[in-house]
Amino acid sequence: MVVHLIGAGPGDPELITLKAVKALKKAEVVIYDRLANEEILKHSPNAKLIYVGKKAGEHSKSQNEINKILVDEAKKYQEVVRLKGGDPFVFGRGGEEVLALQNEDLEVDMIPGVTSAIGVPTTIGLPVTHRAVATSFTVVTGHEDPTKKEKQVKWDYTADTVVVLMGIGNIKENTMEMMKYRDPKTPVCVIEKGTTPDERIITGTLENISQKDINPPALLVVGNVVDVYQEMKKK
Ligand SMILES: C[S@@+](CC[C@H](N)C(=O)[O-])C[C@H]1O[C@@H](n2cnc3c(N)ncnc32)[C@H](O)[C@@H]1O
Incomplete structure:
Protein backbone atom coordinates (compact mmCIF):
# COMPACT_ATOMS: atom_id res chain seq x y z
CA MET A 1 0.00 0.00 0.00
CA VAL A 2 1.16 3.49 -0.81
CA VAL A 3 -0.43 6.93 -0.89
CA HIS A 4 1.01 9.16 -3.61
CA LEU A 5 0.69 12.77 -2.51
CA ILE A 6 0.71 14.61 -5.83
CA GLY A 7 0.95 18.26 -6.84
CA ALA A 8 -1.36 18.85 -9.82
CA GLY A 9 0.22 22.17 -10.85
CA PRO A 10 -1.48 25.56 -11.11
CA GLY A 11 -4.14 24.91 -13.76
CA ASP A 12 -2.84 23.98 -17.21
CA PRO A 13 -3.26 20.17 -17.17
CA GLU A 14 0.07 19.76 -18.97
CA LEU A 15 1.91 21.31 -16.04
CA ILE A 16 2.07 18.03 -14.13
CA THR A 17 5.09 15.77 -13.76
CA LEU A 18 5.55 12.47 -15.58
CA LYS A 19 5.96 10.82 -12.21
CA ALA A 20 2.53 12.11 -11.15
CA VAL A 21 0.89 10.86 -14.35
CA LYS A 22 2.46 7.42 -13.80
CA ALA A 23 0.98 7.25 -10.28
CA LEU A 24 -2.42 8.50 -11.47
CA LYS A 25 -2.55 5.81 -14.17
CA LYS A 26 -2.28 2.98 -11.66
CA ALA A 27 -4.43 4.61 -8.96
CA GLU A 28 -7.38 2.64 -7.57
CA VAL A 29 -8.71 5.68 -5.75
CA VAL A 30 -8.06 9.42 -6.21
CA ILE A 31 -8.92 11.87 -3.45
CA TYR A 32 -8.93 15.41 -4.80
CA ASP A 33 -9.78 19.02 -3.97
CA ARG A 34 -11.26 21.58 -6.32
CA LEU A 35 -8.85 21.55 -9.25
CA ALA A 36 -8.35 24.33 -11.74
CA ASN A 37 -8.61 21.64 -14.39
CA GLU A 38 -10.33 18.28 -13.96
CA GLU A 39 -8.73 17.03 -17.22
CA ILE A 40 -6.02 15.66 -14.93
CA LEU A 41 -8.50 13.09 -13.57
CA LYS A 42 -8.66 11.53 -17.04
CA HIS A 43 -5.30 9.91 -16.27
CA SER A 44 -7.21 7.67 -13.81
CA PRO A 45 -10.18 6.37 -15.83
CA ASN A 46 -10.72 3.30 -13.62
CA ALA A 47 -10.21 4.86 -10.22
CA LYS A 48 -12.83 5.65 -7.62
CA LEU A 49 -12.91 9.46 -7.39
CA ILE A 50 -13.49 11.12 -4.01
CA TYR A 51 -13.99 14.88 -3.99
CA VAL A 52 -13.11 16.56 -0.69
CA GLY A 53 -13.14 20.22 -1.75
CA LYS A 54 -15.80 22.88 -1.26
CA LYS A 55 -19.20 22.39 -2.94
CA ALA A 56 -21.71 25.22 -3.38
CA GLY A 57 -24.28 25.17 -0.59
CA GLU A 58 -22.42 22.55 1.45
CA HIS A 59 -19.95 23.02 4.24
CA SER A 60 -16.43 22.03 3.24
CA LYS A 61 -14.80 19.06 4.92
CA SER A 62 -12.54 19.80 7.87
CA GLN A 63 -8.89 18.78 7.69
CA ASN A 64 -9.60 16.07 10.28
CA GLU A 65 -12.38 14.63 8.11
CA ILE A 66 -10.06 14.64 5.07
CA ASN A 67 -7.28 12.95 7.07
CA LYS A 68 -9.74 10.26 8.14
CA ILE A 69 -10.85 9.62 4.53
CA LEU A 70 -7.19 9.31 3.49
CA VAL A 71 -6.40 6.83 6.25
CA ASP A 72 -9.54 4.76 5.59
CA GLU A 73 -8.92 4.57 1.83
CA ALA A 74 -5.23 3.77 2.34
CA LYS A 75 -6.23 0.79 4.49
CA LYS A 76 -8.57 -0.49 1.76
CA TYR A 77 -6.51 0.02 -1.43
CA GLN A 78 -2.97 -0.63 -2.66
CA GLU A 79 -2.61 2.43 -4.90
CA VAL A 80 -4.06 5.64 -3.52
CA VAL A 81 -3.57 9.14 -4.93
CA ARG A 82 -4.07 12.33 -2.98
CA LEU A 83 -4.15 15.12 -5.58
CA LYS A 84 -3.71 18.76 -4.61
CA GLY A 85 -3.40 22.00 -6.59
CA GLY A 86 0.05 23.48 -7.24
CA ASP A 87 2.59 21.89 -4.91
CA PRO A 88 1.13 19.97 -1.94
CA PHE A 89 3.52 21.56 0.55
CA VAL A 90 2.97 25.20 -0.45
CA PHE A 91 -0.03 26.34 1.60
CA GLY A 92 -1.64 23.01 0.81
CA ARG A 93 -1.74 21.34 4.24
CA GLY A 94 0.07 18.42 2.61
CA GLY A 95 2.34 18.08 5.64
CA GLU A 96 -0.62 17.51 7.96
CA GLU A 97 -1.92 14.77 5.69
CA VAL A 98 1.47 13.04 5.53
CA LEU A 99 1.73 13.07 9.33
CA ALA A 100 -1.82 11.69 9.72
CA LEU A 101 -0.94 8.78 7.38
CA GLN A 102 2.46 8.14 8.96
CA ASN A 103 0.86 8.08 12.42
CA GLU A 104 -1.02 5.00 11.18
CA ASP A 105 2.20 3.50 9.74
CA LEU A 106 0.97 4.09 6.18
CA GLU A 107 3.54 4.73 3.45
CA VAL A 108 3.52 8.05 1.58
CA ASP A 109 5.26 8.88 -1.69
CA MET A 110 5.58 12.66 -2.14
CA ILE A 111 5.50 13.97 -5.71
CA PRO A 112 6.04 17.72 -6.08
CA GLY A 113 3.98 19.96 -8.33
CA VAL A 114 4.56 23.26 -10.10
CA THR A 115 3.54 25.78 -7.49
C1 LIG B 1 -4.52 27.25 -0.75
S1 LIG B 1 -3.34 28.02 -1.79
C2 LIG B 1 -2.66 26.60 -2.53
C3 LIG B 1 -1.42 26.87 -3.31
C4 LIG B 1 -0.92 25.66 -4.06
N1 LIG B 1 -0.55 24.59 -3.18
C5 LIG B 1 0.28 26.00 -4.95
O1 LIG B 1 1.39 25.53 -4.71
O2 LIG B 1 0.06 26.76 -5.92
C6 LIG B 1 -4.38 28.69 -3.05
C7 LIG B 1 -3.86 30.01 -3.59
O3 LIG B 1 -2.86 29.79 -4.57
C8 LIG B 1 -2.94 30.78 -5.57
N2 LIG B 1 -3.25 30.14 -6.86
C9 LIG B 1 -3.43 28.82 -7.07
N3 LIG B 1 -3.62 28.58 -8.38
C10 LIG B 1 -3.55 29.78 -9.00
C11 LIG B 1 -3.68 30.20 -10.35
N4 LIG B 1 -3.89 29.31 -11.33
N5 LIG B 1 -3.55 31.51 -10.63
C12 LIG B 1 -3.30 32.40 -9.65
N6 LIG B 1 -3.18 32.07 -8.36
C13 LIG B 1 -3.31 30.77 -8.04
C14 LIG B 1 -4.04 31.76 -5.16
O4 LIG B 1 -3.44 32.80 -4.42
C15 LIG B 1 -4.90 30.88 -4.28
O5 LIG B 1 -5.64 31.64 -3.37
Whole structure:
Protein backbone atom coordinates (compact mmCIF):
# COMPACT_ATOMS: atom_id res chain seq x y z
CA MET A 1 0.00 0.00 0.00
CA VAL A 2 1.16 3.49 -0.81
CA VAL A 3 -0.43 6.93 -0.89
CA HIS A 4 1.01 9.16 -3.61
CA LEU A 5 0.69 12.77 -2.51
CA ILE A 6 0.71 14.61 -5.83
CA GLY A 7 0.95 18.26 -6.84
CA ALA A 8 -1.36 18.85 -9.82
CA GLY A 9 0.22 22.17 -10.85
CA PRO A 10 -1.48 25.56 -11.11
CA GLY A 11 -4.14 24.91 -13.76
CA ASP A 12 -2.84 23.98 -17.21
CA PRO A 13 -3.26 20.17 -17.17
CA GLU A 14 0.07 19.76 -18.97
CA LEU A 15 1.91 21.31 -16.04
CA ILE A 16 2.07 18.03 -14.13
CA THR A 17 5.09 15.77 -13.76
CA LEU A 18 5.55 12.47 -15.58
CA LYS A 19 5.96 10.82 -12.21
CA ALA A 20 2.53 12.11 -11.15
CA VAL A 21 0.89 10.86 -14.35
CA LYS A 22 2.46 7.42 -13.80
CA ALA A 23 0.98 7.25 -10.28
CA LEU A 24 -2.42 8.50 -11.47
CA LYS A 25 -2.55 5.81 -14.17
CA LYS A 26 -2.28 2.98 -11.66
CA ALA A 27 -4.43 4.61 -8.96
CA GLU A 28 -7.38 2.64 -7.57
CA VAL A 29 -8.71 5.68 -5.75
CA VAL A 30 -8.06 9.42 -6.21
CA ILE A 31 -8.92 11.87 -3.45
CA TYR A 32 -8.93 15.41 -4.80
CA ASP A 33 -9.78 19.02 -3.97
CA ARG A 34 -11.26 21.58 -6.32
CA LEU A 35 -8.85 21.55 -9.25
CA ALA A 36 -8.35 24.33 -11.74
CA ASN A 37 -8.61 21.64 -14.39
CA GLU A 38 -10.33 18.28 -13.96
CA GLU A 39 -8.73 17.03 -17.22
CA ILE A 40 -6.02 15.66 -14.93
CA LEU A 41 -8.50 13.09 -13.57
CA LYS A 42 -8.66 11.53 -17.04
CA HIS A 43 -5.30 9.91 -16.27
CA SER A 44 -7.21 7.67 -13.81
CA PRO A 45 -10.18 6.37 -15.83
CA ASN A 46 -10.72 3.30 -13.62
CA ALA A 47 -10.21 4.86 -10.22
CA LYS A 48 -12.83 5.65 -7.62
CA LEU A 49 -12.91 9.46 -7.39
CA ILE A 50 -13.49 11.12 -4.01
CA TYR A 51 -13.99 14.88 -3.99
CA VAL A 52 -13.11 16.56 -0.69
CA GLY A 53 -13.14 20.22 -1.75
CA LYS A 54 -15.80 22.88 -1.26
CA LYS A 55 -19.20 22.39 -2.94
CA ALA A 56 -21.71 25.22 -3.38
CA GLY A 57 -24.28 25.17 -0.59
CA GLU A 58 -22.42 22.55 1.45
CA HIS A 59 -19.95 23.02 4.24
CA SER A 60 -16.43 22.03 3.24
CA LYS A 61 -14.80 19.06 4.92
CA SER A 62 -12.54 19.80 7.87
CA GLN A 63 -8.89 18.78 7.69
CA ASN A 64 -9.60 16.07 10.28
CA GLU A 65 -12.38 14.63 8.11
CA ILE A 66 -10.06 14.64 5.07
CA ASN A 67 -7.28 12.95 7.07
CA LYS A 68 -9.74 10.26 8.14
CA ILE A 69 -10.85 9.62 4.53
CA LEU A 70 -7.19 9.31 3.49
CA VAL A 71 -6.40 6.83 6.25
CA ASP A 72 -9.54 4.76 5.59
CA GLU A 73 -8.92 4.57 1.83
CA ALA A 74 -5.23 3.77 2.34
CA LYS A 75 -6.23 0.79 4.49
CA LYS A 76 -8.57 -0.49 1.76
CA TYR A 77 -6.51 0.02 -1.43
CA GLN A 78 -2.97 -0.63 -2.66
CA GLU A 79 -2.61 2.43 -4.90
CA VAL A 80 -4.06 5.64 -3.52
CA VAL A 81 -3.57 9.14 -4.93
CA ARG A 82 -4.07 12.33 -2.98
CA LEU A 83 -4.15 15.12 -5.58
CA LYS A 84 -3.71 18.76 -4.61
CA GLY A 85 -3.40 22.00 -6.59
CA GLY A 86 0.05 23.48 -7.24
CA ASP A 87 2.59 21.89 -4.91
CA PRO A 88 1.13 19.97 -1.94
CA PHE A 89 3.52 21.56 0.55
CA VAL A 90 2.97 25.20 -0.45
CA PHE A 91 -0.03 26.34 1.60
CA GLY A 92 -1.64 23.01 0.81
CA ARG A 93 -1.74 21.34 4.24
CA GLY A 94 0.07 18.42 2.61
CA GLY A 95 2.34 18.08 5.64
CA GLU A 96 -0.62 17.51 7.96
CA GLU A 97 -1.92 14.77 5.69
CA VAL A 98 1.47 13.04 5.53
CA LEU A 99 1.73 13.07 9.33
CA ALA A 100 -1.82 11.69 9.72
CA LEU A 101 -0.94 8.78 7.38
CA GLN A 102 2.46 8.14 8.96
CA ASN A 103 0.86 8.08 12.42
CA GLU A 104 -1.02 5.00 11.18
CA ASP A 105 2.20 3.50 9.74
CA LEU A 106 0.97 4.09 6.18
CA GLU A 107 3.54 4.73 3.45
CA VAL A 108 3.52 8.05 1.58
CA ASP A 109 5.26 8.88 -1.69
CA MET A 110 5.58 12.66 -2.14
CA ILE A 111 5.50 13.97 -5.71
CA PRO A 112 6.04 17.72 -6.08
CA GLY A 113 3.98 19.96 -8.33
CA VAL A 114 4.56 23.26 -10.10
CA THR A 115 3.54 25.78 -7.49
CA SER A 116 1.41 28.71 -8.63
CA ALA A 117 3.78 30.97 -6.66
CA ILE A 118 6.52 30.54 -9.28
CA GLY A 119 4.86 28.71 -12.20
CA VAL A 120 2.11 31.28 -12.76
CA PRO A 121 4.49 34.29 -12.94
CA THR A 122 6.89 32.30 -15.14
CA THR A 123 4.24 31.49 -17.75
CA ILE A 124 3.47 35.19 -18.29
CA GLY A 125 7.17 36.10 -18.48
CA LEU A 126 7.55 37.48 -14.96
CA PRO A 127 10.75 36.18 -13.34
CA VAL A 128 10.71 36.15 -9.51
CA THR A 129 14.47 36.79 -9.56
CA HIS A 130 16.40 38.75 -12.18
CA ARG A 131 20.06 39.76 -12.21
CA ALA A 132 20.60 43.26 -10.82
CA VAL A 133 16.88 43.60 -10.00
CA ALA A 134 15.95 40.88 -7.51
CA THR A 135 18.23 38.38 -5.79
CA SER A 136 15.64 36.90 -3.45
CA PHE A 137 11.94 36.18 -3.13
CA THR A 138 9.47 35.38 -0.40
CA VAL A 139 6.16 33.54 -0.75
CA VAL A 140 3.63 34.49 1.88
CA THR A 141 -0.03 33.91 2.67
CA GLY A 142 -2.28 36.94 2.58
CA HIS A 143 -4.87 35.14 4.65
CA GLU A 144 -3.72 33.94 8.02
CA ASP A 145 -5.82 31.55 10.08
CA PRO A 146 -8.11 33.97 11.95
CA THR A 147 -8.05 31.70 15.03
CA LYS A 148 -4.29 32.22 15.52
CA LYS A 149 -3.53 34.07 18.76
CA GLU A 150 -0.69 36.10 17.26
CA LYS A 151 -0.16 37.04 13.62
CA GLN A 152 2.91 35.40 12.03
CA VAL A 153 2.84 37.51 8.87
CA LYS A 154 4.58 40.79 9.66
CA TRP A 155 5.03 42.06 6.07
CA ASP A 156 8.53 43.46 6.81
CA TYR A 157 10.24 41.02 4.44
CA THR A 158 13.69 41.87 3.19
CA ALA A 159 13.33 39.78 0.01
CA ASP A 160 13.31 41.84 -3.20
CA THR A 161 10.21 40.09 -4.57
CA VAL A 162 7.18 39.17 -2.49
CA VAL A 163 4.62 36.72 -3.89
CA VAL A 164 1.33 36.75 -1.98
CA LEU A 165 -1.02 33.78 -2.24
CA MET A 166 -4.62 33.87 -0.93
CA GLY A 167 -4.27 37.63 -0.70
CA ILE A 168 -7.27 38.97 -2.62
CA GLY A 169 -9.84 39.07 0.20
CA ASN A 170 -7.45 41.16 2.31
CA ILE A 171 -5.70 43.01 -0.51
CA LYS A 172 -6.33 46.47 0.95
CA GLU A 173 -5.05 45.60 4.45
CA ASN A 174 -2.08 43.64 3.06
CA THR A 175 -0.90 46.37 0.68
CA MET A 176 -1.29 48.99 3.44
CA GLU A 177 0.91 46.83 5.69
CA MET A 178 3.51 46.40 2.92
CA MET A 179 3.60 50.17 2.35
CA LYS A 180 4.97 50.55 5.91
CA TYR A 181 8.17 48.92 4.59
CA ARG A 182 8.14 49.53 0.81
CA ASP A 183 7.67 52.49 -1.48
CA PRO A 184 3.95 52.96 -2.32
CA LYS A 185 5.02 53.19 -5.98
CA THR A 186 6.49 49.64 -5.90
CA PRO A 187 5.11 47.85 -8.96
CA VAL A 188 2.61 45.02 -8.44
CA CYS A 189 1.29 42.42 -10.85
CA VAL A 190 -1.81 40.37 -10.08
CA ILE A 191 -2.39 37.19 -12.03
CA GLU A 192 -5.89 35.77 -11.87
CA LYS A 193 -6.55 32.10 -12.83
CA GLY A 194 -3.02 31.82 -14.18
CA THR A 195 -2.20 29.17 -16.83
CA THR A 196 -5.92 28.69 -17.63
CA PRO A 197 -7.95 30.04 -20.58
CA ASP A 198 -9.54 32.57 -18.14
CA GLU A 199 -6.21 34.07 -17.08
CA ARG A 200 -6.22 37.84 -16.41
CA ILE A 201 -3.23 40.06 -15.69
CA ILE A 202 -3.68 43.30 -13.77
CA THR A 203 -0.81 45.67 -13.03
CA GLY A 204 -0.50 48.65 -10.71
CA THR A 205 1.41 49.76 -7.65
CA LEU A 206 1.16 49.04 -3.95
CA GLU A 207 -0.89 52.21 -3.49
CA ASN A 208 -3.50 51.57 -6.20
CA ILE A 209 -3.74 47.82 -6.87
CA SER A 210 -6.50 47.26 -4.28
CA GLN A 211 -8.83 49.58 -6.23
CA LYS A 212 -8.78 47.32 -9.29
CA ASP A 213 -11.30 44.63 -10.19
CA ILE A 214 -9.68 41.34 -9.12
CA ASN A 215 -11.26 37.96 -8.44
CA PRO A 216 -9.74 34.87 -6.79
CA PRO A 217 -7.92 32.63 -7.29
CA ALA A 218 -5.17 35.13 -7.94
CA LEU A 219 -1.72 35.95 -6.66
CA LEU A 220 0.23 39.16 -6.28
CA VAL A 221 3.83 39.68 -7.29
CA VAL A 222 5.29 42.75 -5.59
CA GLY A 223 8.66 44.22 -6.58
CA ASN A 224 10.76 45.65 -9.40
CA VAL A 225 10.66 42.35 -11.29
CA VAL A 226 7.25 43.53 -12.50
CA ASP A 227 9.13 46.12 -14.61
CA VAL A 228 11.07 43.24 -16.18
CA TYR A 229 7.73 41.63 -17.13
CA GLN A 230 6.61 44.92 -18.73
CA GLU A 231 9.88 45.03 -20.67
CA MET A 232 9.57 41.40 -21.88
CA LYS A 233 5.96 42.00 -22.89
CA LYS A 234 6.98 44.80 -25.26
CA LYS A 235 9.22 42.51 -27.34
C1 LIG B 1 -4.52 27.25 -0.75
S1 LIG B 1 -3.34 28.02 -1.79
C2 LIG B 1 -2.66 26.60 -2.53
C3 LIG B 1 -1.42 26.87 -3.31
C4 LIG B 1 -0.92 25.66 -4.06
N1 LIG B 1 -0.55 24.59 -3.18
C5 LIG B 1 0.28 26.00 -4.95
O1 LIG B 1 1.39 25.53 -4.71
O2 LIG B 1 0.06 26.76 -5.92
C6 LIG B 1 -4.38 28.69 -3.05
C7 LIG B 1 -3.86 30.01 -3.59
O3 LIG B 1 -2.86 29.79 -4.57
C8 LIG B 1 -2.94 30.78 -5.57
N2 LIG B 1 -3.25 30.14 -6.86
C9 LIG B 1 -3.43 28.82 -7.07
N3 LIG B 1 -3.62 28.58 -8.38
C10 LIG B 1 -3.55 29.78 -9.00
C11 LIG B 1 -3.68 30.20 -10.35
N4 LIG B 1 -3.89 29.31 -11.33
N5 LIG B 1 -3.55 31.51 -10.63
C12 LIG B 1 -3.30 32.40 -9.65
N6 LIG B 1 -3.18 32.07 -8.36
C13 LIG B 1 -3.31 30.77 -8.04
C14 LIG B 1 -4.04 31.76 -5.16
O4 LIG B 1 -3.44 32.80 -4.42
C15 LIG B 1 -4.90 30.88 -4.28
O5 LIG B 1 -5.64 31.64 -3.37
